[in-house]
Amino acid sequence: MQPLPQITLGQHSRAGPGGPNQDCHGAMLPAGHALAGKGIAMALADGISSSRVSQDASQTAVASFLSDYYATSEAWAVRRSAQCVISATNAWLHHQSQRSDARFDRDRGHVCTFSALILKGRMLHLLHVGDARLYRLHPQALEQLSNDHRVVLSPTESYLGRALGAAAQVEIDYHQWEATTGEVYLLASDGAYSHLDAPAVHAALSSTPDDLNGAAAALTALAQHRGSLDDATVVLLRIDALPAADARHPQLDRAGLALPPPLAPGQTFEGFTLVRELQHSARSQVFLARDDSSGSQVVIKVPGTELREDGAALDRFVLEEWVARRVDNPHVLKAWPCERPRQHLFVAMDYVQGQTLAQWMVDHPRPSLDTVRTLLTQLARGLQALHGREMLHRDLRPENLMIDRDETAKLIDLASVWVAGLSENAPRQPAEAPPGTLQYMAPELLLGQDGSAQSDLFSLAVLCYQMLSGQLPYGLACARVRSPRDMHTLRYVPLRHHRADLPPWLDAVLKKALSTEPARRQEAVSEFVHDLHAPGAPFHSMRSPPLVERNPVRFWQATTLLLTLLLLGMVGVQILRS
Amino acid sequence: MAYLAPTEFVTKMIDAGESKLLMSTRDTLIRSYMGGAILALAAAFAVTVTVNTGNPLAGAILFPVGFILLYLLGFDLLTGVFTIVPLAVIDKRAGATWRAALRNWALVFTGNFGGALTVAIFMSIIFTFGFAEAPNAVGQKLGHIGEGRTLGYQSHGAAGMLTLFVRAVMCNWMVSTGVVAAMMSTSVTGKTTAMWMPIALFFYMGFEHSIVNMFLFPTGLMLGGNFTLLDYFIWNELPTVAGNLVGGMLFVGLPLYYTHYRRTAKRKA
Numbered sequence: 102m103q104p105l106p107q108i109t110l111g112q113h114s115r116a117g118p119g120g121p122n123q124d125c126h127g128a129m130l131p132a133g134h135a136l137a138g139k140g141i142a143m144a145l146a147d148g149i150s151s152s153r154v155s156q157d158a159s160q161t162a163v164a165s166f167l168s169d170y171y172a173t174s175e176a177w178a179v180r181r182s183a184q185c186v187i188s189a190t191n192a193w194l195h196h197q198s199q200r201s202d203a204r205f206d207r208d209r210g211h212v213c214t215f216s217a218l219i220l221k222g223r224m225l226h227l228l229h230v231g232d233a234r235l236y237r238l239h240p241q242a243l244e245q246l247s248n249d250h251r252v253v254l255s256p257t258e259s260y261l262g263r264a265l266g267a268a269a270q271v272e273i274d275y276h277q278w279e280a281t282t283g284e285v286y287l288l289a290s291d292g293a294y295s296h297l298d299a300p301a302v303h304a305a306l307s308s309t310p311d312d313l314n315g316a317a318a319a320l321t322a323l324a325q326h327r328g329s330l331d332d333a334t335v336v337l338l339r340i341d342a343l344p345a346a347d348a349r350h351p352q353l354d355r356a357g358l359a360l361p362p363p364l365a366p367g368q369t370f371e372g373f374t375l376v377r378e379l380q381h382s383a384r385s386q387v388f389l390a391r392d393d394s395s396g397s398q399v400v401i402k403v404p405g406t407e408l409r410e411d412g413a414a415l416d417r418f419v420l421e422e423w424v425a426r427r428v429d430n431p432h433v434l435k436a437w438p439c440e441r442p443r444q445h446l447f448v449a450m451d452y453v454q455g456q457t458l459a460q461w462m463v464d465h466p467r468p469s470l471d472t473v474r475t476l477l478t479q480l481a482r483g484l485q486a487l488h489g490r491e492m493l494h495r496d497l498r499p500e501n502l503m504i505d506r507d508e509t510a511k512l513i514d515l516a517s518v519w520v521a522g523l524s525e526n527a528p529r530q531p532a533e534a535p536p537g538t539l540q541y542m543a544p545e546l547l548l549g550q551d552g553s554a555q556s557d558l559f560s561l562a563v564l565c566y567q568m569l570s571g572q573l574p575y576g577l578a579c580a581r582v583r584s585p586r587d588m589h590t591l592r593y594v595p596l597r598h599h600r601a602d603l604p605p606w607l608d609a610v611l612k613k614a615l616s617t618e619p620a621r622r623q624e625a626v627s628e629f630v631h632d633l634h635a636p637g638a639p640f641h642s643m644r645s646p647p648l649v650e651r652n653p654v655r656f657w658q659a660t661t662l663l664l665t666l667l668l669l670g671m672v673g674v675q676i677l678r679s
Numbered sequence: 680m681a682y683l684a685p686t687e688f689v690t691k692m693i694d695a696g697e698s699k700l701l702m703s704t705r706d707t708l709i710r711s712y713m714g715g716a717i718l719a720l721a722a723a724f725a726v727t728v729t730v731n732t733g734n735p736l737a738g739a740i741l742f743p744v745g746f747i748l749l750y751l752l753g754f755d756l757l758t759g760v761f762t763i764v765p766l767a768v769i770d771k772r773a774g775a776t777w778r779a780a781l782r783n784w785a786l787v788f789t790g791n792f793g794g795a796l797t798v799a800i801f802m803s804i805i806f807t808f809g810f811a812e813a814p815n816a817v818g819q820k821l822g823h824i825g826e827g828r829t830l831g832y833q834s835h836g837a838a839g840m841l842t843l844f845v846r847a848v849m850c851n852w853m854v855s856t857g858v859v860a861a862m863m864s865t866s867v868t869g870k871t872t873a874m875w876m877p878i879a880l881f882f883y884m885g886f887e888h889s890i891v892n893m894f895l896f897p898t899g900l901m902l903g904g905n906f907t908l909l910d911y912f913i914w915n916e917l918p919t920v921a922g923n924l925v926g927g928m929l930f931v932g933l934p935l936y937y938t939h940y941r942r943t944a945k946r947k948a
Contacts, residue, residue: 381687383683405687406683406865407683407687540773577779580774581702
């Protein structure tokens, strides 16, 4: 099995009898990193015949897609990258139409259909606007995988329902599915597919099995021979090999890197001199080191004994630096900018002088709301930087957060980060054990559901609660959740039980962020931070909680006293009567 | 054979202790019930071997089989949680309080007792043909094991109580050393080898193990031992639990924690 997919591609376009070819097609077969990170992309655009500029539109759409798609972040999922690029192209095309006479007549503008097929890992992704078609070839038939965005008025009259450049916004169909080795896909414009069928495709493929370009050319010729008057374009894709279903992330390349030998302070290692050990556990060994060339301090992390035989864990280990290199934010730990070739598997990160949040909480047992808010806002910015790149931190806990000498809070442990762009090489595996720390983990993760930005928000809110009160909002009960039923038994302990000096609205904000159901939480980390600074009317209208909630002991004492007096009174009345 | 350095496995011990505190009530009960039952079965097996061969060493050498089995299956014993749970509390893990530790111990005690009692009843049925006949040789041996280890201590008064307590301390010192040693290795053979010796040692020396006793004594009572339920609790089970706690916590968990973990810097600081 290959670590990367292999395909054979054939494409051909033939202008119709009526003039210039308004179809455009293209494919990008990158090598190395780009292939691992972004996959193989094919695109087909078909201009509308009523417009004289639509060949410009289709060429622009294909060319800009194939170049810009590979310029998007590797952390992004295919869907987001492709949609971003296509939307930008759409906006540009639409703008071109608006600047010309076509603003009065859409049929003469920069308008085209657009379909892109991307193979990344084992997964195929289709992004589609318009009436080109993607087929999967079966022995007897062609299976259409795309929808035609064509509005049919009568057997002779129909028009394109959706197209690139037709409006300021475009709705893009998206499908993804797992490819199988040996499959053949056919992407064709309407001038081609309307005159082709499965036997024709099989015949073309069997006449030139090794030359798919020849087969594509034969098919376009056949379509026009059968009477097509439009431009005919055919893209044939055969899947020759796919990576194994359990293949590691090819992006996280650690081939050729040896596991480090046992290390001790004082030793030199890969151009660093180890100064002292910062942490040593079964999972990793962390050293403070000095870079011999620049003399600056750096943190070196090497895999611990337990990780050494676990390939998936080693991948996650490498992931930490991969993530740190792609997130540039003052509140996320940076990777060490080291370009030296490496012989060993290790992670080099910036050294942050300061203390962990865990230590900070010991030193500041009753911090003011303002102090906590300042730190939380910084951590939230770090989280937002991750979320914006379609990453989830998944392991927020006091030991993973540092506060440096300048009171800047940073996320330091990025080994559990989930990256959308890395997790889509293969269909979703059955949920593995969530990587976080149970006390801070959102309950939906404990039930094996997928995490979201709201799961990170939950952990952040737990931290906020713990910083202010030293306690956990649900005690240990939340960590013991095993079924949805357990989730309903969780009771939020109001923060004011621990600290009566905090404002009542704070409980409302935290309670919302700590809802057991993700949908009931704030929608994003930024909304939570905003609520902490400027609680909206709904939170303010919360009246001070009733006495029974604020001070249950006093309430029941008072009730008991009242009942006792009542009882005494009744007994007294009875005695007086008799 | 993969081997973890001491600092590495002490972190693992604390993590393991923390995870016990975070376990749901149901899981805690199931795992401790199964742990108690399998250990009881191993004890029944070891006594049978001893009676049939006439050699207590044979029984002691084979007894660890059951212990290793329950460890590898991830079941819990009171002696084990006595050792590792306090470490999570001392290390100030989030939410780890003595109250949570007591809850865990109470649940594990209940589960272990239930499991051991179930096996005690089943074995008594086997030894006596469903209480229809007098107990067989093994049954008689089990019936009288309990007498010496309750009334025997009682007859010595305070000195007896002290002996009982020290035997319980020694027991969990050995047993927990075995469990901790198992954490040093990452392979099944390594774990098995590491556990065998300390466990065989405690069984042969007749040290007092609270869960083994949860099987031996109820069986003894059912098979005609001359002591009462109250004798069993006051002159054996409760002091044994206390001794096991001291042995596991004071002689295994804390020394390792202070010598191998505390002196290392806590994290990137």
